[in-house]
Amino acid sequence: MLSVEEALALVLETATPLPPATAGLAEAAGLVLAEDVPADADQPPFDKALMDGYAVRASDVVEAGRPLRLAGTIHAGEVAAGALGPGEAAAIMTGAPMPAGADAVVMVEHSEERDGAVRLRPPRAVAPGQNVLGRGRVYRLGDRLLAAGDLLTPPRIGLLAAVGHAKVRVVPRPTLAIVPTGDELVEPDQVPGPGRIRNSNAAMLAAVAIGRGLAPRVGPIAADEPAVLAQALAEGLESDVLLVTGGVSAGRKDLVPAALESRGVRQVFHKVAMKPGKPLWFGSGPGRGDRPGTLVFGLPGNPLSGLVGFLRFVGPALGRLAGRPEADETVPARLAADCTQHGDLTHFRPAALASPPGEAGEPAAIELLDSVGSADVLAAARADGFAVLPPGDRVFRRGEIVRFLPLR
Amino acid sequence: MLSVEEALALVLETATPLPPATAGLAEAAGLVLAEDVPADADQPPFDKALMDGYAVRASDVVEAGRPLRLAGTIHAGEVAAGALGPGEAAAIMTGAPMPAGADAVVMVEHSEERDGAVRLRPPRAVAPGQNVLGRGRVYRLGDRLLAAGDLLTPPRIGLLAAVGHAKVRVVPRPTLAIVPTGDELVEPDQVPGPGRIRNSNAAMLAAVAIGRGLAPRVGPIAADEPAVLAQALAEGLESDVLLVTGGVSAGRKDLVPAALESRGVRQVFHKVAMKPGKPLWFGSGPGRGDRPGTLVFGLPGNPLSGLVGFLRFVGPALGRLAGRPEADETVPARLAADCTQHGDLTHFRPAALASPPGEAGEPAAIELLDSVGSADVLAAARADGFAVLPPGDRVFRRGEIVRFLPLR
Incomplete structure (x- = not known):
């Protein structure tokens, strides 16, 4: 089975930056510039x-x-x-x-x-x-002020305005669709009948995407019927990224991989050596004109599995589509108490910040939260992120530095 | 003159959380909850x-x-x-x-x-x-799952969906208006005539607000004429926060403070012992029904002054309006080289990240950028944030830990 690192490398290899588009400055904020920008005049233009x-x-x-x-x-x-x-x-x-x-x-x-x-x-x-x-002390006519690949921070947006670039070429914001599947699901505003539960994953995953400045399209719950599923997936495949929740484990109605493949989505991998989130499915759809094929993530239906899958794989893929340099989304954190790790899976353990970073720069301390497993939405709701414990049998000691994947 | 800390305390004292409103889950993501939320059933509802x-x-x-x-x-x-x-x-x-x-x-x-x-x-x-x-292992009917004051992270949005709260009471997102002023300004898509420059501040400040999930309303450039200014300010005062750029220093056409006061905006302070950004003006407008008075920031027209003013004062005020606990927006950082600080002002020096945080948790190193002053949009464009150097005469040594105000 692929390790988390191997799977992430495959995701980043499959994802390529979206083709440039023209955007106004409000829309361009936070995106990556796709052209060089020269000064159109001296700045200041006079003493x-x-x-x-x-x-x-x-x-x-x-x-x-x-x-x-x-x-x-x-x-x-x-x-x-x-x-x-x-x-x-x-x-x-x-x-x-x-x-x-x-x-x-x-x-x-x-x-x-x-x-x-x-x-x-x-x-x-x-x-x-x-x-x-003095005239030209900040920059001179013709100086290259910004370059393709620059992230458009607020002062860079200001600089674009200053040189008359009210519109600019950028790597656009990826579009993202969420297709929830599963006969056991009802919408959040409904009362579940016997054997059923409300669909909490779609709202949760949409919230992660919204926090990253995206406007996700959330589809209705697709029943575990091939024709219904095929239609829902066809709509989802119009987006740059498609998240399908549920239907990717080994059950008899886990129809998602076959339905995706029938729509031309090529499987890149299925299953990653991690807990929660092992049944993660990843593939790449057919090209769409000048846009690359949709990146499709089949996320397990358990809430923590889907959340970790987004933070660890979907987030970095969105960054790559948006033309950003690869960034480690984990940060160092100190363990507030001993903990034990077993087995050959990378564990993502829900954890809460126990103390902020120190004045002298010591990293924040985190406390692992009790959890009854990947369906434990309450543990996730109490968490600020996930401690990442690599595979192997060992005890991690209080004060030891581990990687921490913040919820964001 | 007020210190940065004294001014910030006054801003936070003046700002109060907005009255609760009802929001759907997509809109509620990232906001603060304004009600307690009990479990409507055991979770899971069955073994x-x-x-x-x-x-x-x-x-x-x-x-x-x-x-x-x-x-x-x-x-x-x-x-x-x-x-x-x-x-x-x-x-x-x-x-x-x-x-x-x-x-x-x-x-x-x-x-x-x-x-x-x-x-x-x-x-x-x-x-x-x-x-x-087992049934009820995650939570039981009637358990209080979330409380008023909780920040709605993605798993908490999922939890709300799971218990049937498709709509929820939240502290709403503040509304923000930007009124650029100054006869010297032309819009970014125009070519400035003699003595004029393009309005870069409005786009820059809007980008900071957009990065924080707001949808700022940017007005047209208001001329330095009392009647024009009064009309522009009247519209701006419909928002929870109003940023007026320019017109707050000691010049003869710096009409903004008087125009604000004539519209019932009470001055809380004018000028802060900081560089850049000293002429910052802050006041509070008249109450608007159940909403508190508009918080009005008069930001100096120089780009770095306006940017530092937003990051140091407007950002924390927005957090308070949105019901968040007070958060230190600065982080520790190591200086990559010696630097000297003089005088009785807190200096905010544009700085770039020179190396990321270490594996063992050492904070990131920052490099101070050369700048020709508060009009140096290029220095700001190269920066990842601002090193905060407290007042006093001293040399800061390479490797020393200082506070760093990231651009975000």
Whole structure:
């Protein structure tokens, strides 16, 4: 059986970045840029006042206390009518262009204006360039400011706006569909009859996707009937990622793998050496024009199995589709108590944060939660994530550092 | 002048959680619950098979190798027609209810079915309860499963679905409006004339809000004219949080504080001992029926000032409105090189991650970026966040741990 690491490598090998698309800036936030972006002008485009005060010629104010003749006012967005002559000052506002001839700004707090004359209070020397940002000091026309592959953080969105890229080429947000299956399921707003339970997985998995900025399409519960299933899967295969919950273990009505294969979805693997989540099924659908084939995850119906499957495999696949560099979604954490690990499966144990990271940088402490198994939604509901215990028989000691897969 | 900590305390004192509202589960993901949620039934609601295989009476299979009579099949969602008699087995699928009389499930992989009889292969003993999750083992009818104040993580959304709460009372997501001001600004899709620049702040601040799951309303650029500004602010004051960019420093057209006060917004503070971002203005609008007054942040027009102001003050305020416990948004980080800090302001220095957290849990290393000041959008665009250097004159040494405010 594949190890977690082997299975993850296969998922990342199968997933490829989506073809670029054009997006507005609000839509582009958090996505990966798919083009290089040059500066369309010097920044700032003019020598710019950094303070409210008076534009002056620094050489004029070397002699402390000498008054300067007030020669006008320049607001942000305006341009000075003329050059500043010797012995003159112009009132100037933050962000306004410096008048020709001026080379420094005296802060309003350090000056006094009376009868058309400006004095420094208290008298002081002024250095050329003081409180002025020279034209092109941030960047120059033609500089490459951003490159394809850059993640669009908020300041990068601001930079795109600054250079006039109100629309931009990005690797788009993947689309995701969820198809819940199983004759035992009823929708959350229904009362389950004998032998039935409510469908909690679809809402839970949708919540993980929503937390990652996606807008998942959740289908109705598909009955364990080949024709019903085939129709539901056909709709799901229009998305970049399809999560099918239930129907992937070894039972007689576990029809999902066969139904997927009949729709041209090629199995990449089935079963991973992990607990919970062992019956995980993964495959790749047929190409869709310029878009790659749908990545299909058959997640076991037990809630913790589905959740761990999403966090460990679907999340990294979504990152790859979105063009992000591979990121380790686990973080180090200290165990708050001893624990024992047995067997040849990687265990994902529900765990709660017991203490935050230390001031000196020690990682957060986590406490493993009692759980009655992969159907234990209550353990998952109390968890902040999962401690990842690699295969093998051993005792992990209190204080030992393990990997922790946060719920996010 | 207020310190950063004093200003933040005032912001958090002024912000109060929004009144509860009803939301569907997709909308509720990531919000805080505003009601207690009890179990509406035992979970599981019946003794449940955890594996595909055969339901048996454990006492029948103590004698290794003895064949059992196949008495039917129970799929998930079905109920057994009758009780399992001595010497009988029923095929059963994961998630199906156990038939009366049966107390264990033999995995399909450990058994062989032929001619209407089931044998264990290889022969083995079966313990009562094996591969069965007893009724009510996860929770019992009436147990309090979730409490008001709980953050709705994905498994908690699943739990709400499991107990039939397709709609739930939550502290709603705050609404946020952005009003950009300044005669020097043109929209990102326009070419700035002399003395003008594009409005990059609104797109940048909107991106921070979008990254936190909000849907900001960005207004058009409001000119530095009292009537225009008053109208723009009136619309902005319909939201729970209003960000006004520009117009809060000491210039002659810095009309924002007066315009806000004329609309009943009470100033809480103006100016914070920080760099960048010193001219930050904060106030609270008049109450709006059952909703508290709008929290109004006047953010300086320089991009880094606005960004730091959002991360340090607006973010925590949004958390408080959404009913979250106060969270330190900074994390520890190691300095990758020496750096010097001067003066009585808290400095927020753009910094990039230089190396990830260590395997043994050492915090990430950060590198401070050269910057020409608060207009340096390029430094911000290269940053992963801001190193927070407290006031005072001192040298911070390579390897020293400081607080780091990540961009998110």
